[in-house]
Amino acid sequence: DTAVSQTPKYLVTQMGNDKSIKCEQNLGHDTMYWYKQDSKKFLKIMFSYNNKELIINETVPNRFSPKSPDKAHLNLHINSLELGDSAVYFCASSPGTGNEQYFGPGTRLTVT
């Protein structure tokens, strides 16, 4: 199936740990994104990558580092996890900048 996929679906970890979330899209899209959805369901852009280059970084702590090995993958690495990092993280992709975006199923991160 053509889609945006993320792993893991659920991630429970302790404060101070380092974790990664992986995202892959097989839609042939050029641009990929990471969004954070908080407990009130508010979605906010974190990062955007276009052809493996970071093009936005919306005031995200530098503990969060996106890595794109190729244009089909955009992984999110988080260092020194904090309680406030608990949220659902969505990966998305689009054919180019300014086009409609397609979202993955989300990764629910719980920091204890």
Place this chain on the structure above:
Amino acid sequence: GQQLNQSPQSMFIQEGEDVSMNCTSSSIFNTWLWYKQDPGEGPVLLIALYKAGELTSNGRLTAQFGITRKDSFLNISASIPSDVGIYFCAGRLIAGGGADGLTFGKGTHLIIQP
């Protein structure tokens, strides 16, 4: 950052009723998108709008891009139980920082009473 004011925050309706929700902003957007999110899932794109005044339908859903470029609405006709979920508007700014990411409204929770 830019904000989209989405209303209503929640709706309790009877099956078969029509639904209307909208988003407004003080900023001009060049793209409006409407998404639906089911519990435990990612947002699914319903309708994309690219031109001011554009009216687009997708089955029982109809959305319009406001003439001023500062608003959009989504209508659902003859609601059915599977319409339950959270509906998000999202816009992309014409200019400004972070223009390539979408700005999302806070969502409209649609609840259908049997």
